[in-house]
Amino acid sequence: MNISTYCFTATALTLATFSTNAKINVTDDISLSGFGSTSITQSDNATPLYVNREITDDTCYDCDTIFGLQGDIRFNDSFNASVQVVKRPQDEWSSPELEWAYLGYNISDFSLKVGRLRLPLFLSSEYYYVGQSYTSARPPQEVYNSVLGITSYDGISGTWDIEINDESYLTLTPYVGIESKGEVDIGATNYDFDIEKTLGFKSEISGFDYRVMFNYAHFKYAVDVTTPLGSQKLAADSINIYTLGAEYSLEQWIITTEVLVDTMHFNWYSSLAYNMDKFTPYVTYAESHHSQKNNSLLLGVRYDLTTTVSLNAEWKYTDANGGNNGELLKNPTDGDLDAQLYTVMVNFIF
Template identity: 25%
Template sequence: MTLGKYLSGVLALLSLGVPALAQDKGEDFLKFSGFGTLGGAHSSEKNADFTSTAVQPDGTGFSRVTSYSIDKKVGLQANAHIAEWLSAVVQGVSEYRYDGTFNPYINMAFLKAQVLPELSIRAGRMPFNAYLISDYQKVGYTYTWVRPPVEVYQFNPIFNYDGADITWQKTLGGVAFTVQAFAGSNNVKLVQRGAVTDLDAKELVGAWMSANHGNSLYRIYYLQGKLTANNPALNVVFNQIRNGIPPLGLPGNPALASQLELQDDRVTYMSVGYQYDPGNWFITAEAARNGGDENAVIHATAAYITGGYRLCDWTPYLTVAQRKNDSPTTNPNPIANALLSGGNRADQSFSVGLRWDFMKNMDLKIQYDQFKNDTNAYGALSNNQPAFQKGQSYSVITANLDFVF
């Protein structure tokens, strides 16, 4: 699919989301902007695929020697200034999705009411503010890496939610505070074990706070909700654990099946972030943790730290990241044991990259990632083949072109 077709599809979505109210409102009523990323990635692991998100069915490695899909995207955004106190945002994005297509979709579509100078309310489809760069995570030009560190940013596969939030902003004693509370729900489709998982997230409630003081930015985030996952292949496994396999003398264990599968399980998610940026150099770090009392397989912790230095139009940078499973990875039940060992994503990585801002609103990035999977873990890889060996090292090389307009 060509770039022109991507833009045409996204424009069609935007035309549905933003009515033609601009005719009598003047030029400032409606403003359009856009962004995109083009590039390719190569992995040294030939028996599994490296992908940039958990929603992609394949990537570089086994499926393709070099993938030009995993980071490629284009988006358009419309901002409408309806009244002094009311505005609207619609953003459409085309990127590689769970079904192997680039079909565009609405990533954001919300109304914002500025009810007081320091207080605003939004309702609609909004970005999931779990990270430092959540508001602009799709816009590669706005951050230094070729992609956000997958150890942390694949941690939570939800990019947006449908609901409402309330935000308070105030500067006190030279510190700019932002506090937001939100509630909503969403449904996202992931690719696991060669089949699509329908992940239903509901009763999502949470809050986050940031504090900006001088060159430092501090951020803390908390979320809780209920998750239900439906995957045909995994459902078969859970039924085998629940009912057993009598011909093989394996008894059923309903309690273990309930503990392993996600069925209206209450989960929690927490993250903290810090950024120091005096201008010529910067440090960014984030840590996240999944939890929940009702499920045995979602507990994990991940973190990264990135440092870089700006030399005119050039920005070299280094990143160290790690993800650890806090859930059990073995079980006496052989079926559960196979399931747990196959779901172990623990790994660590070291990345070195270079960003070149060679012209206005465009950059070129090159990044080398060295991953080391923990013993009995497949790390950030999917589509594993029979010859794949866990606990191995592999590398990924990426070159991307980002642009905004």
């Protein structure tokens, strides 16, 4: 394995937040890092595509725009704190979101976090908004967009790191959330979530060239729905979400697959990437079932300008197969349930 392939594999399999080469050390114990993405994208369907992005057949220059800052403080060998603020695609520049803000405690092979934390539902959850850290321009939307962009919770988590052998590690992370809020706009409809309870458990086994992750999460919630015709408060409900993900590298190949299952979804994708020095072509096939029937094929290539800046060029075909609207956000006026999506994106970290 050459050095460029090794670096690509290490980034794809083990990056938790940012490259250590990118952060700015303010002092020995305080660091600042940042990340961002922006794109030129267009669909061939006039009906908006993707929650929180709403891409149409008009060329869009800010549908994917993300900018984030993270500050980390190490008080001593045991206590640390971290804050991350993100201007997400759905946010105005004047109102970014506090994605996480927590106090951490580490002792031996155990770590504890208290505060606002990232929901660990997927392989890329910890660095969901850091486009530089994954191969494609966006994480596969059939899986990652199925939770409507809700990516954090307020509560506590504990993680045990267990060494299985010299090459394999097991991490176990139970987590509990207190009451928190979430808001999603889908077209002209606003969903205001009151998440009363969050319970979950994540486990992951990893080695030099692989990761296998399983997560279970239980949410109890109520939701207020506001449309141009008025507001309605829906009865409290609960949902159990199961996710399974695996990533494996073989020489220059990277194979990734993830599955999400709950009462409304059975969604999955598989992706294959091949690293050739600075170029990484990739292909992803995905399907959605139950409440949102859809399948899609994505072809793309990533080019690493430097270790901190990358470019993506992608084409995606998505088809609802006559089941609801698929990835489209509303009923198309012309009945066209498929779309081709073109994207050129730049990602960076510092």
